[in-house]
Amino acid sequence: MIQVIVGDLALARADAVLRPADESLGPLTEAVARLDQVAGPRFAEQRRLSSPLKAGAAVVTGGGDLAASFVLHVVLRDPDSVVGREVVRRALQSAWQRATDWGLGIIAAPLVGADAGQLSLEEAATLLVETFPPGPGGCPLELHIVVGQDAEREQVEAIVRRTA
Numbered sequence: 462m463i464q465v466i467v468g469d470l471a472l473a474r475a476d477a478v479l480r481p482a483d484e485s486l487g488p489l490t491e492a493v494a495r496l497d498q499v500a501g502p503r504f505a506e507q508r509r510l511s512s513p514l515k516a517g518a519a520v521v522t523g524g525g526d527l528a529a530s531f532v533l534h535v536v537l538r539d540p541d542s543v544v545g546r547e548v549v550r551r552a553l554q555s556a557w558q559r560a561t562d563w564g565l566g567i568i569a570a571p572l573v574g575a576d577a578g579q580l581s582l583e584e585a586a587t588l589l590v591e592t593f594p595p596g597p598g599g600c601p602l603e604l605h606i607v608v609g610q611d612a613e614r615e616q617v618e619a620i621v622r623r624t625a
Contacts, residue, residue: 473569484539500525516542517551
């Protein structure tokens with residue numbers, strides 16, 4: 462099931478939030494940097510890496526002070542890659558696999574790739590819908606696409622109806 466909600470990703474009631482990141486799990490946008498601030502110092506400690514990740518990877522950490530217990534980091538950029546449709550697609554597929562592995566039922570996600578202008582709202586929403594695993598009985602069960610305004614919600618809901 463996919464829902465589109467207007468709200469703040471840092472306050473989303475979910476098992477995990479999806480967080481776009483670079484190869485060192487650093488924030489890619491101001492919105493992600495704000496999420497990191499809300500998550501606090503415990504979250505900063507939890508996302509330290511011993512070696513950089515490749516674009517298209519996804520990893521799970523604790524959520525620090527976020528409403529969600531976990532964060533699914535999707536790596537969209539590394540020194541050899543730029544953010545684009547295929548990198549976002551691979552990262553989302555990796556994220557859904559990690560969610561399955563961890564038994565995470567409800568995932569809250571921004572429009573991955575759209576914040577920094579690499580993808581259009583339509584491309585980002587379509588990739589979320591196309592890659593989200595269908596089917597009952599497994600994890601993840603629900604995707605909550607979190608947007609900032611009612612106008613965005615209406616646009617994304619139309620894409621979800623058309624694509625799902």
